[in-house]
Amino acid sequence: MGSLGFSYDDSAPFPQTDHVDQQQFKPLDPEEFRKQAHQMVDFIADYYAKIESYPVLAQVQPGYLRTRIPQNAPYRPEPLETIFNDINRHIIPGMTHWLSPKFFAFFPATVSTAAFLGEMLCTGFNSVGFNWLSSPAVTELEMIVMDWLANMLKLPKCFTFAGSGGGVIQNTTSEAVLVTLIAARDKALERISTDDTRNLVVYCSDQTHSTFTKASKMAGIHPRNIRSIQTSIDAGFCLCPVALREAVREDVAEGLVPLYLCATVGTTSTTAVDPLEPLADVARDYGMWFHVDAAYGGSACICPEFRHYFNGVERVDSLSLSPHKWLLSYLDCCCLWVKKPELLVNSLSTNPEYLKNKLSESDSVVDYKDWQVGTGRRFKSLRLWLVLRSYGVENLQSHIRSDVRMAKKFEWLVRSDPRFEVVVPRLFALVCFRLNPDSPGRSTESLNRKLLEWVNSTGKAYLTHTIVGGVYMLRFAVGATLTEERHVIAAWELIGEGADEVLRSV
Amino acid sequence: MGSLGFSYDDSAPFPQTDHVDQQQFKPLDPEEFRKQAHQMVDFIADYYAKIESYPVLAQVQPGYLRTRIPQNAPYRPEPLETIFNDINRHIIPGMTHWLSPKFFAFFPATVSTAAFLGEMLCTGFNSVGFNWLSSPAVTELEMIVMDWLANMLKLPKCFTFAGSGGGVIQNTTSEAVLVTLIAARDKALERISTDDTRNLVVYCSDQTHSTFTKASKMAGIHPRNIRSIQTSIDAGFCLCPVALREAVREDVAEGLVPLYLCATVGTTSTTAVDPLEPLADVARDYGMWFHVDAAYGGSACICPEFRHYFNGVERVDSLSLSPHKWLLSYLDCCCLWVKKPELLVNSLSTNPEYLKNKLSESDSVVDYKDWQVGTGRRFKSLRLWLVLRSYGVENLQSHIRSDVRMAKKFEWLVRSDPRFEVVVPRLFALVCFRLNPDSPGRSTESLNRKLLEWVNSTGKAYLTHTIVGGVYMLRFAVGATLTEERHVIAAWELIGEGADEVLRSV
Structure with missing residues (x-):
């Protein structure tokens, strides 16, 4: 054969290969998959159960991880237990916990069991x-x-x-x-x-x-x-x-x-x-x-x-x-x-x-x-399909309304404290507010920067800021899936404590 | 208050809200998450265990799914069992099973338990x-x-x-x-x-x-x-x-x-x-x-x-x-x-x-x-990190070599059958080949198109084609994670059967 110019020695027997190698490494054995994936489910469920106990904003310094992790990939395999251990010791402490109920920064990234299942399925089918x-x-x-x-x-x-x-x-x-x-x-x-x-x-x-x-x-x-x-x-x-x-x-x-x-x-x-x-x-x-x-x-x-x-x-x-x-x-x-x-x-x-x-x-x-x-x-629609079916339009509407209600609550708390003001009208579940808008002789921006830093450094809540129309303001975005009214109230109390602190120190 | 031009009625009490609504819908209850995610692990492990039994290339017609699924999202939630049932009845039959060991098309998309765990973690942390x-x-x-x-x-x-x-x-x-x-x-x-x-x-x-x-x-x-x-x-x-x-x-x-x-x-x-x-x-x-x-x-x-x-x-x-x-x-x-x-x-x-x-x-x-x-x-590196650690460089090298060895085996089989030729030298784990290159009076391209269609329509293997330098050729890409030598040999036998068939019919 070889009409296109290549010639092969067809008569040579196929060389014997090392079958041991081939049989030993099975990266997708269904029963091993089942066992380890169950372990991972428990790891993640446990993480969700105790997520409130972690500082929401990571309190580490740049480069923290490089000193804790080897410079090269291992040559030989490592057991899952070692990896779980490293995640607990080195990864989780360096994370900002976006799913924490105390996360009020940016816009929260919302999640659900149904979406997780959909994503598992999307990945699983590949x-x-x-x-x-x-x-x-x-x-x-x-x-x-x-x-x-x-x-x-x-x-x-x-x-x-x-x-x-x-x-x-x-x-x-x-x-x-x-x-x-x-x-x-x-x-x-x-x-x-x-x-x-x-x-x-x-x-x-x-x-x-x-x-x-x-x-x-x-x-x-x-x-x-x-x-x-x-x-x-x-x-x-x-x-x-x-x-x-x-x-x-x-x-x-x-x-x-x-x-x-x-x-x-x-x-x-x-x-x-x-x-x-x-x-x-x-x-x-x-x-x-x-x-x-x-x-x-x-x-x-x-x-x-x-x-x-x-x-x-x-x-x-x-x-x-x-x-x-x-x-x-x-x-x-x-x-x-x-x-x-x-x-x-x-x-x-x-x-x-x-x-x-x-x-x-x-x-x-x-x-x-x-x-x-x-x-x-990828099979991207599975996630959304599972969310829509598992919850129905009814629950999704109620979820939106619940977030808005909590934001209204926060807005009401801000308005109840004469040291604060709501800066722009709240439309959804974000409240833009600031401390001490009117006091003469003090830099409002600098006070609010200090307040933000104070609150975030406690690890008990995470807020971010913005500047619009020249006004520095704090953003309180309700929406993390696990947030309940008690977290909103606790965050407000923390902010109040921070206000006492920064107003005392000026 | 209100230095920026908005006025609020600060004295109004916060309106009472419907707390029932808020308490009923908990989209990320850790224990419910645990339970359902375990169910999904079993569903996927079962899918992997029986993946060989599915036709690798989907055998459905365009629009098949729209006739089977409601036109609108449900207003009320549906139970997970119903969804699993629909996946089995409507989704799986319409999928091309990229993870099937009988998938030799394009370049296969490779997977592993470790990567799945990494992806779960990446999703879980969000x-x-x-x-x-x-x-x-x-x-x-x-x-x-x-x-x-x-x-x-x-x-x-x-x-x-x-x-x-x-x-x-x-x-x-x-x-x-x-x-x-x-x-x-x-x-x-x-x-x-x-x-x-x-x-x-x-x-x-x-x-x-x-x-x-x-x-x-x-x-x-x-x-x-x-x-x-x-x-x-x-x-x-x-x-x-x-x-x-x-x-x-x-x-x-x-x-x-x-x-x-x-x-x-x-x-x-x-x-x-x-x-x-x-x-x-x-x-x-x-x-x-x-x-x-x-x-x-x-x-x-x-x-x-x-x-x-x-x-x-x-x-x-x-x-x-x-x-x-x-x-x-x-x-x-x-x-x-x-x-x-x-x-x-x-x-x-x-x-x-x-x-x-x-x-x-x-x-x-x-x-x-x-x-x-x-x-x-997203936290994208977790997947790769788990792969590198769980398997080590050693196993990843052995995986590459195993695929190459199987491709060599296929190449050797092609060369052993005088009706076929390998069209371009094999470098990695892809073999480009064709049927009947030299026979006068027959269209080689048309024969190979027929052969490809015959093979793929059996659902027992999935290959794709290419045309380079004007030559129509079939591509046999070894690499799906579950593929073993027996699948390669079975695919070759199927191709041989197809060759008999199409050569007989011309």
Whole structure:
């Protein structure tokens, strides 16, 4: 044989091999798997049971771990007991415990038993669903679950597969923004018949998540063409449609091309909600792609009393929302819906020979690899599917409401203490507040920095800060899954104690 | 109060709330978690125990699932038993079983008990490690594990944190390529003092993974400036340094700017290895960023007998390798090493107020958010850490060798049957072969297509195809974790049966 120029000695017998080696190492023996995975379940359940006892913010110094861990991987295997021991001694003390009920920083990352089970299943199957054929259930369940969630949010049909659009699970908002931005970029370049990206301009507010600027730069938008419209405390830090229109008008007058508008439902600093309806008018008038980042606030819209924050959503091109932020789903899980999936596919499709198959070529199936940055993808929908089924819409709504109720409680406590003020109106489960706003002759910012440091250094609560409109404020975000009202009250008492402390020391 | 213009009625009592609601729904009760997670462990262990009994390639039609699942999420919770039942009835039959020992398609995705435990732990902690402070152990363990793996691969110190470089875990190769490409792009634009990307050119071979073209387009490289250098069967489908130099020279003569070269160690179609040393000369002479995609082949370099494929690696700028492909790590896990992390940071850094902290500002810590597309990131290193410790370098080497030995066995079987030929030399654990190369008057391609369809439709083995150098060939990739020699032999017998069948029918 060897018509293509190679020659082999076909008659040589296959060399004998060392079968001992082969038989000894079985990295996935089902019974060993069962035994060890049960041990890990107990380890994690125990961790959850005692999580309250750990300092929530890690109290270690940079480089702490390198001094405790060998410089090289072991040559021979180590038993699981040794590893568990090291996790307890070296890893847990260096962690910030995001699942602690005393975690009120950033936005908490919410979790649940159902999501954990879904993630186990996703990992366990290890199905790679880059196209339909590579594992049909991976693609089909994701399409169904994305339609389910769209319906829970009362999104119009144009965002569902039952309509003419569709949803996809990205890892994070960053990717959702990046892929839609690239689709918008390529469409705009085609429309204006150029390959020069230098005139394309994108718009956001000074409250938009920093990942928008990052994604814009990644997509080749020049930093000078990223318009961050200034917001004000008077307007609740919302993106002002009038200011936006003015900025767009100026850009157009200078020969620039408006490309993409990113609005936010629940900004990171203060959970401001940009008004979608009037922003959509501007986007339409100038032919911009309009994306809504509802990473945090969007989840609340499964409750009728919050749904009005999505008014106008039928007029946007794409919408993203991260169930890991408020729908109990563990990281990473970002849901992206688009009206015109074909625009993602136009920009992101690849079609190498080794992935070709009749179904993909006939356009009768969805190949999710063409909706995302990468090629390979996990069975991501299982996690969300298990959450939605195990809890039902009813419990998820009650979970959102419970967090909001606790935040209201905290807000009420802040307002009851004349040394404090709530700085911006609370919309969801985040309270932005500060100590001692009015006292003359003292630096409010410095006092609040001291207070924050004092509180966090106790390990009994973890809060973060922000500065908006020039005002330094503390953020108290309720949402960690294990948080109960007693934790909120204890945190408030701790803050009060801290206030006594820092006010005494000035 | 209210110095910022808001007024509240501080005297109003906090409204009484419905505490029943709050107490009923506990999505992370540790004991309920324990109970259900144990059930899931058994479900997955049982799946592994009987995985051989499932057809490896799903035998369902597009849309199969939508007819079996309700159109909306349930309002009330459903019990876990119902969900397990649905998984058995509706999900498993629609899956392609990537972990089946009869899976020989694409590159298998390798797994292990240790990696599963690591992933459980990563999920369980749900630590979000966007910067050092957000969970120090997340960042520090990743730095250490990346140095461990670098040492196992005998990478020079310039790629480690112990030296002046460093590694980071990305989700997939696509992201590793994208972030390095963007760092290279921004550096090149600065060097040539322009903001016009239209003259930047990137280089690869016609065997480079399709994600490179996709990433290039995402980063704003014009499709006409993506040079895919033609390879040939005579040169083993390697990227030819002479042809590359010629292409670069022509581009430079036309005023274009060479930006980025992507070489591959173990191409997707045939596992060709591009020669790093002479390619590095070209990259150096023209000031290009040189990246090596060793997604599949790189893992083999932990064995001394394969390490020579990395000769010249000390001269590249970045290198990526996916342990989910051959180091038993489940999806997703792509390790990226760079010589100059500061170039990633320059392009990808964000610094919003709410993430500011003293340590990040003092530059004394690594903030991995500035090394990747997104902001949030999971405790990704736990999976790899558990694999390396639980098995040791010894067993991982033996695992690589065992797969190679089985592929050699298959190669030997192919060569023993005069109806078949091995099309390209086998380097790792992939055998590219075809049926009936020489018979006059018959379409070899059509015969092999029929053979592939016949084999896959049995559900007893799953292979895929490729076309390189105009030759249609079948790919037999050994590597699924549960595959033993008996599966390889059974697959070969099935292929022989298929050959009888299709040869009879022509």
